[in-house]
Amino acid sequence: MGEVVRRLPFCGAYEKKIGNTVFIPESPVTFVHPIILTTVLSLWKPPMKNLVILGAGTAGTMMLNKLHAMLDSSQWQITIVDQFETHYYQPGFLFIPFGIYSRKDVVKPKRDFFPAGAKVVSAEIDRIEAEENRVLLKNNVVLNYDLLIVATGAKINPDETEGMKDGLWYKNIFDFYTIEGACALADFFRRWEGGKLVLNVAEMPIKCPVAPLEFVFLADWWFTERGIRDKVDIHYVTPLPGAFTKPRASGILGDFLDKKNIHLTPDFSIARVENEERKIVSWDETEIPFDVLVTIPTNMGDEMVERSGLGDELRFIPTNKQTLQSEAHENIFVIGDATNLPSSKAGSVAHFQADILTENILSWMEGRPLRAQFDGHANCFIESGFGKGILIDFNYDTEPLPGKFPLPGVGPFSLLEETEMNHYGKIMFRWMYWNFLLRGKELPIESHMSMAGKRM
Amino acid sequence: METREIAGKTLAFDADGNLANLADWNEEIAQALATEEGIESLTDRHWLVLNYMRSEFQEKGDAPSIRKLTKESGVDTKELYQLFPKGPAKKAARIAGLPKPKGCI
Numbered sequence: 001m002g003e004v005v006r007r008l009p010f011c012g013a014y015e016k017k018i019g020n021t022v023f024i025p026e027s028p029v030t031f032v033h034p035i036i037l038t039t040v041l042s043l044w045k046p047p048m049k050n051l052v053i054l055g056a057g058t059a060g061t062m063m064l065n066k067l068h069a070m071l072d073s074s075q076w077q078i079t080i081v082d083q084f085e086t087h088y089y090q091p092g093f094l095f096i097p098f099g100i101y102s103r104k105d106v107v108k109p110k111r112d113f114f115p116a117g118a119k120v121v122s123a124e125i126d127r128i129e130a131e132e133n134r135v136l137l138k139n140n141v142v143l144n145y146d147l148l149i150v151a152t153g154a155k156i157n158p159d160e161t162e163g164m165k166d167g168l169w170y171k172n173i174f175d176f177y178t179i180e181g182a183c184a185l186a187d188f189f190r191r192w193e194g195g196k197l198v199l200n201v202a203e204m205p206i207k208c209p210v211a212p213l214e215f216v217f218l219a220d221w222w223f224t225e226r227g228i229r230d231k232v233d234i235h236y237v238t239p240l241p242g243a244f245t246k247p248r249a250s251g252i253l254g255d256f257l258d259k260k261n262i263h264l265t266p267d268f269s270i271a272r273v274e275n276e277e278r279k280i281v282s283w284d285e286t287e288i289p290f291d292v293l294v295t296i297p298t299n300m301g302d303e304m305v306e307r308s309g310l311g312d313e314l315r316f317i318p319t320n321k322q323t324l325q326s327e328a329h330e331n332i333f334v335i336g337d338a339t340n341l342p343s344s345k346a347g348s349v350a351h352f353q354a355d356i357l358t359e360n361i362l363s364w365m366e367g368r369p370l371r372a373q374f375d376g377h378a379n380c381f382i383e384s385g386f387g388k389g390i391l392i393d394f395n396y397d398t399e400p401l402p403g404k405f406p407l408p409g410v411g412p413f414s415l416l417e418e419t420e421m422n423h424y425g426k427i428m429f430r431w432m433y434w435n436f437l438l439r440g441k442e443l444p445i446e447s448h449m450s451m452a453g454k455r456m
Numbered sequence: 457m458e459t460r461e462i463a464g465k466t467l468a469f470d471a472d473g474n475l476a477n478l479a480d481w482n483e484e485i486a487q488a489l490a491t492e493e494g495i496e497s498l499t500d501r502h503w504l505v506l507n508y509m510r511s512e513f514q515e516k517g518d519a520p521s522i523r524k525l526t527k528e529s530g531v532d533t534k535e536l537y538q539l540f541p542k543g544p545a546k547k548a549a550r551i552a553g554l555p556k557p558k559g560c561i
């Protein structure tokens with residue numbers, strides 16, 4: 001036994017030094033005077049817990065705003081991490097190639113959307129060490145967490161297709177899923193005199209699965225306005241068996257393609273791009289020539305997910321379809337494009353998920369069962385050109401149906417029909433996005449899909 | 457749900473035309489389904505894929521995607537499309553007696 005160094009104040013216990021380590025006898029409390037004990041207990045606070053949100057895009061920012069407003073800041077410290085300081089309104093990328101929006105219309109500083117007092121870390125995430133409950137950042141900072149929300153989204157990977165990024169990339173081959181691609185395509189279109197325009201979806205799933213359709217609808221309108229529609233051959237090439245994933249909407253949207261004189265090739269899985277001959281070739285050697293190729297390359301989760309060993313073959317994180325808890329770790333939740341859910345990867349979907357996730361996080365914190373269930377609800381305005389739009393509303397089990405939305409029989413929006421009102425809905429979405437959605441405020445749409453107003 | 461005769465047995469099929477009951481499946485029925493898909497005779501390479509799909513389905517409850525297939529079955533994408541022309545994931549699932557892969561939207 002070492003020597004007694006000093007008597008601890010109040011406790012009557014002895015702090016002893018054994019070698020270099022300090023030894024405190026096991027139950028000093030037995031010596032404590034009751035008044036002192038009550039005072040100490042009333043001053044005692046549970047240790048602060050850490051909630052870390054990875055990714056401050058659509059979903060992460062929404063969750064930060066919702067939880068910041070609800071959690072007791074003396075109990076939970078919320079930290080959000082992102083590599084970039086600019087927030088991009090991705091739905092706006094669709095309009096850039098046609099000169100409707102430019103860069104300045106789709107960017108705002110992320111900090112404008114963070115609540116006062118939020119702890120924001122600007123750094124690239126290296127990996128999650130789930131077994132240790134910590135996140136390593138590329139700048140060597142380590143963040144420990146009690147609860148983690150992953151919202152690192154999805155991005156395009158043109159390198160997944162042979163030849164995609166060879167000679168013609170950003171010369172005759174463009175994407176519009178990044179700001180760079182959308183702006184490069186805008187420059188190209190301004191000078192283009194016409195020819196074969198091919199839109200190809202490389203592989204499903206993709207973010208906003210209606211965006212490629214909207215792109216060809218807008219191209220039809222834009223080249224008509226420019227007076228060269230007769231010189232532009234528009235060709236929609238997809239790995240799906242039809243225009244869209246869900247049968248009824250696929251039929252209706254397929255008719256729109258027909259009506260707008262847009263050629264459809266379904267069941268085409270791209271194997272490679274031949275740059276010299278300007279053609280795309282499928283795995284079963286079907287060839288489609290192009291003058292300009294607009295590609296939606298393979299969408300995958302961030303590399304961080306793979307480095308963490310948490311993803312599937314597309315780096316999406318296996319997530320419970322209903323509760324949004326990760327399949328592998330009970331203190332990790334996943335939201336938005338980063339999940340492997342069979343729902344659409346869209347901002348509107350992330351918004352519905354955010355309501356469910358907030359409820360489940362509160363339950364988790366109190367040790368209650370996770371009762372809130374996500375039903376796969378998606379609601380998408382499809383811009384169809386000439387100042388009109390189409391609206392679809394669906395979930396895991398119910399495919400898009402015709403009818404009125406959100407008020408049954410009244411609208412003002414019409415489901416699966418082309419109307420001017422639906423177009424205004426799409427245009428209004430940007431305003432709603434900046435002012436309501438990102439700030440975590442309620443929208444007048446239920447997070448669960450409703451059958452009211454729909455026709456079977 | 458529809459019932460019809462295949463390989464001498466009367467079996468139930470789901471709305472996608474896939475076998476309704478996993479247990480109804482056997483190798484003879486697989487060949488009959490393959491013939492319907494335009495594949496004359498199932499080779500060892502076909503069987504490699506089919507067996508992988510069945511074991512994956514039994515483990516995970518969903519048929520694997522093409523990406524997963526090529527990563528784990530030992531058959532590359534090019535060959536997969538030669539074995540099961542047009543939509544290998546869908547076709548192979550049908551021949552393996554599994555429901556259509558849920559896929560994504």
Ligand SMILES: Cc1cc2nc3c(=O)[nH]c(=O)nc-3n(C[C@H](O)[C@H](O)[C@H](O)COP(=O)(O)OP(=O)(O)OC[C@H]3O[C@@H](n4cnc5c(N)ncnc54)[C@H](O)[C@@H]3O)c2cc1C
Pocket residue numbers: 054055056057058059060081082083084089090091092093094123124125126151152153154176177178207208211302304335336337338345346347348349350380381
């Ligand atoms: C062209 C286009 C059109 C679209 N149109 C619509 C539409 O009309 N309606 C609709 O609802 N949705 C639309 N979407 C989809 C919508 O934009 C996305 O679904 C939504 O943004 C997903 O949100 P998220 O938070 O999951 O991902 P994101 O908003 O992409 O955010 C992910 C964040 O994580 C950060 N991050 C990732 N990895 C790391 C790392 N390693 N380190 C640090 N930070 C990291 C990123 O920097 C990013 O800020 C469209 C998308 C595109 C591309």
